[in-house]
Structure formats: structure tokens, C-alpha cells
Amino acid sequence: MKIELAESYGFCFGVKRAIKIAEENRNSSTYGPLIHNANEIDRLKNDFNVALSENLDSFKVGETAVIRTHGIPKQELSTLHERQVNVVDATCPYVTKPQQICEEMSAQGYDIVIFGDEAHPEIKGVKSYADDHVYVVNSPDELDALKLREKVATVAQTTRKIEDYQQIIGKLMAKHKEVRVFNTICNATFDNQDAVRDLAQKADVMIVIGGKNSSNTKQLHSIAKEYCPDSYHIESQDDLQENWFDTKTFCGISAGASTPDWIIDEVVAKIKSLTRA
Structure with missing residues (x-):
């Protein structure tokens, strides 16, 4: 054989960075699984006493919350700061980028189309940065049901296949006068x-x-x-x-x-x- x-x-850059951050913050808790690997999460708990909490209300004043690599919704991040929790942000910079794009393009009056899985934590976070008129699609066919305005901006989940994203882009370009395309696949x-x-x-x-x-x-x-x-x-x-x-x-x-x-x-x-x- x-x-x-x-x-x-x-391991990619974002995951290496997140694990290093977690290891440097012993006796803390991550808000949501730091990465999608149960074995590595167990190692962080056993070797560095980095616990896992999926309950926002579990974090009290002065405690440390390490933000997962996939990011969290904007409103939840604000809540942690308001409660005076020590927030250590391990969100991958490649995930932070589409968050920023959605916020900026939404403020400029663009409809936002996100290519990805709406149930995925990364997309839940990214979507939260757009004010209104934000849509998540998993295939080109799902675009047919959307009532989009003329100005459209699109981003993709960082782990998607470029060939699939190109299909989304192609269909948007065929139907709308102005399409801003951002390649957010890492x-x-x-x-x-x-x-x-x-x-x-x-x-x-x-x-x-x-x-x-x-x-x-x-x-x-x-x-x-x-x-x-x-x-x-x-x-x-x-x-x-x-x-x-x-x-x-x-x-x-x-x-x-x-x-x-x-x-x-x-x-x-x-x-x-x-x-x-």
C-alpha cells in the first residue's frame, strides 16, 4: 500500500491563530466551539483548561470569552462588551472580511446575497452585519425566489468551492445592472x-x-x-x-x-x- x-x-492560518490565542488564555471559555474538531477542543480543555460554553448568559463581568474562529453575530458581540466580559476575538481574519463587506455595502444601499449555508455559524455572523435586504442562498436556483433590487453585492462562505460561487455570480450578473462581487473564499x-x-x-x-x-x-x-x-x-x-x-x-x-x-x-x-x- x-x-x-x-x-x-x-490547519490553516486562521485555525493556527485561534488555537494559539486559546492556549494563551488559560482558564477561559470559548463562546461556541473554537473550531470544528471535537478532539482538538478536548485537548484545549484538558491541557489548558479552556472550557466550551454555548450559552451567552454564562459569561459574567470580568470573565474571559474567546470568540470562535467562525465569528459570532454582531448583536451577541455587543452584548458581551455591554456586560463587561473580557472579549478575546479569535475570529479568522478571512471571516472578518465578509462581515465588514456586508456592513459597508448594506450601508450604501446594496442588497446582500451571501453564498453559503444559513445554519453555519460563520454565515449567521456574517449575515448579522447587514441591516436589511440580506439573503443567503445555497444554489443558483434559490436566486429565482428573491426580489432583489438593482444594486446587489455578493460574498461567499470562506470554505466554498469557487466553481459553485461563479454560478451564483453569473446568474446575478445576467439579471442586475450593478453587481459588486467580493471573492471571500480563503x-x-x-x-x-x-x-x-x-x-x-x-x-x-x-x-x-x-x-x-x-x-x-x-x-x-x-x-x-x-x-x-x-x-x-x-x-x-x-x-x-x-x-x-x-x-x-x-x-x-x-x-x-x-x-x-x-x-x-x-x-x-x-x-x-x-x-x-
């Missing part, structure tokens, strides 16, 4: 997606490692499966199944932006033991 890691994979996403695409075309089995709730990991798995039907999304070595590797000779491995190296190393070691690579 040949095992090969994608050329680009794993470079790490591009690099990881290009790398998994290249590797999946050579491999006969692909393992993509990352949290089950991780949007960018789901995208990597989707791309891998396009080129390698036997592609599997796992969270840790415990999810691996020996029969996945029967008759296979080339195993490709990629990992989402919230997946630490120690989990990747464990997965590689387990695959080697299962296949005697």
Missing part, C-alpha cells in the same frame, strides 16, 4: 481543494480527515469523491475500517483546516498497521 498526503492539507481553501483534486485522480482510496460538522472538510470529501469513488470522511483513526483497503494499492490522505497534525499522524499510523504498508 502506497500512502501519500496531499500537497496542502490541515486561499487555504483553494490550496487544499486543488491538492485533494490532484491526489484523488491518482489514488484508488481516499481518506479525508476532519470534524463531521466541518464545512471545508465536507467540501474536500466531495471533491475527492468526484475523482475517487472510494473516498471516506473520518474524524479520527477510530473511524477507519480495514475492508476499505481491500485490493487497494494507493491511499491518498487529506485533512480539513481544523484538523491537527497529531490526529493526521495517528490516522497514517493506523492505516499502515491495517495494510502493513
